[in-house]
Amino acid sequence: MTDCKFANDAEVIDFARTHSGVFQAGANLGVEEIGDGNINFVYRVYADDGTSVIIKQALHYIRIIGEGWPLSQDRIRIEAEALQQEALYCPDLVPRVYHFDAARSAIVMEDIGAHENLRHALIARTHLPLLAEHLGRFAADTLFHTSDLYLDAHRKKELVGRFINPDLCKITEDLFFWDPYCDHERNNINPLLWDEAEALWQDAPLKLEVARLKHRFLTCAQALLHGDLHSGSVFACAEGTKVIDPEFAYFGPMGFDVGSVLGNLLLNVAGQAELPGDAAERAAYQAWLLETIAGFWNTFAGRFGALMEEKTQDPSLDLALYRDAFLAELLADSIGYAGTEMIRRTLGLAHVADLDAIEDPQRRALAESRVLHLGRAMIMQRGEFGSIETLVAFVRDH
Numbered sequence: 001m002t003d004c005k006f007a008n009d010a011e012v013i014d015f016a017r018t019h020s021g022v023f024q025a026g027a028n029l030g031v032e033e034i035g036d037g038n039i040n041f042v043y044r045v046y047a048d049d050g051t052s053v054i055i056k057q058a059l060h061y062i063r064i065i066g067e068g069w070p071l072s073q074d075r076i077r078i079e080a081e082a083l084q085q086e087a088l089y090c091p092d093l094v095p096r097v098y099h100f101d102a103a104r105s106a107i108v109m110e111d112i113g114a115h116e117n118l119r120h121a122l123i124a125r126t127h128l129p130l131l132a133e134h135l136g137r138f139a140a141d142t143l144f145h146t147s148d149l150y151l152d153a154h155r156k157k158e159l160v161g162r163f164i165n166p167d168l169c170k171i172t173e174d175l176f177f178w179d180p181y182c183d184h185e186r187n188n189i190n191p192l193l194w195d196e197a198e199a200l201w202q203d204a205p206l207k208l209e210v211a212r213l214k215h216r217f218l219t220c221a222q223a224l225l226h227g228d229l230h231s232g233s234v235f236a237c238a239e240g241t242k243v244i245d246p247e248f249a250y251f252g253p254m255g256f257d258v259g260s261v262l263g264n265l266l267l268n269v270a271g272q273a274e275l276p277g278d279a280a281e282r283a284a285y286q287a288w289l290l291e292t293i294a295g296f297w298n299t300f301a302g303r304f305g306a307l308m309e310e311k312t313q314d315p316s317l318d319l320a321l322y323r324d325a326f327l328a329e330l331l332a333d334s335i336g337y338a339g340t341e342m343i344r345r346t347l348g349l350a351h352v353a354d355l356d357a358i359e360d361p362q363r364r365a366l367a368e369s370r371v372l373h374l375g376r377a378m379i380m381q382r383g384e385f386g387s388i389e390t391l392v393a394f395v396r397d398h
């Protein structure tokens with residue numbers, strides 16, 4: 001355990017000046033703490049001429065909980081290395097890492113200030129025309145190029161070793177696949193949803209399918225995942241998209257990342273039904289979200305299929321029939337993991353503003369109840385949808 005926390009603003013500024021290489025000599029620098037995530041501290045250091053950098057620091061505990069929930073600081077090395085891996089394949093979609101400092105448990109990286117947190121943008125009903133294409137390409141390129149379809153067998157296993165991430169994986173194992181399915185003290189449940197939560201805790205067929213998904217999460221080292229690809233880990237604007245915060249990165253099932261994107265867009269679809277604002281505008285935005293969901297998957301599957309065709313290294317995996325089978329299985333997995341994301345954001349510890357911003361508890365319960373029903377159906381029927389269009393039609397009807 002290292003107590004490496006910056007003691008004051010001057011230390012943060014000095015660190016940024018020394019390690020970023022972007023500021024003019026003698027520039028007058030200021031600093032603000034901008035972290036609104038659950039786990040780390042994030043600082044923005046800026047000069048009068050508009051130059052700025054971000055410093056992210058990982059302490060030995062979870063920020064929102066405190067010292068009562070310790071957490072390995074190795075997560076910040078994993079984040080730096082994951083950002084560097086992602087940059088090999090989609091440099092335009094991730095912030096540039098200027099410096100990683102093990103002693104300070106800190107990364108100095110590019111400030112993506114012109115982009116807005118995707119969750120806030122979705123709640124404000126912002127149309128983002130490039131989002132589907134960018135997220136589809138990010139998922140396809142990062143997952144394909146870190147899988148056995150592309151990597152040499154020795155390199156793949158060497159990378160698996162670099163991204164063993166037990167503390168962060170344990171958070172996901174508990175918060176996604178256990179807490180919401182029992183009366184856990186960490187849960188955060190709208191009292192109006194209590195009967196539905198109790199019914200879910202007794203739902204043996206659902207718990208069986210969640211156990212299957214959890215076991216895949218524990219054992220299926222398909223590719224280097226981002227590991228926490230929710231709307232808060234994406235920053236977007238009309239011109240571009242940046243994916244940040246891969247501290248949960250590890251080698252797991254590809255459908256977990258793809259499903260996190262699907263699940264978070266669907267959480268916003270459900271939230272829009274009850275958020276304030278003009279009904280026609282909210283309905284139009286829900287339609288855009290569903291188009292974005294289809295566009296995301298179709299970009300992903302098109303790009304991933306093309307990469308499989310062009311770049312698969314192992315001849316035993318380079319078969320047209322295997323490509324189709326692989327993508328069909330991945331769609332089913334993704335829909336299942338999306339369902340687990342939706343349920344855990346409704347009953348579990350870490351809620352999302354897409355639902356929590358609905359102030360009236362009755363209206364919030366309506367949206368939450370729809371999320372639970374959709375999430376359950378997506379987990380139970382994940383192998384039956386067969387196409388993203390069928391899933392979108394199902395969501396429209398339910």
Ligand code: SR1
Binds near residue numbers: 038062171172228230
């Ligand atoms: C205590 S950490 C809660 C959540 O925040 C992270 O961003 C992950 O999504 C995690 O599940």
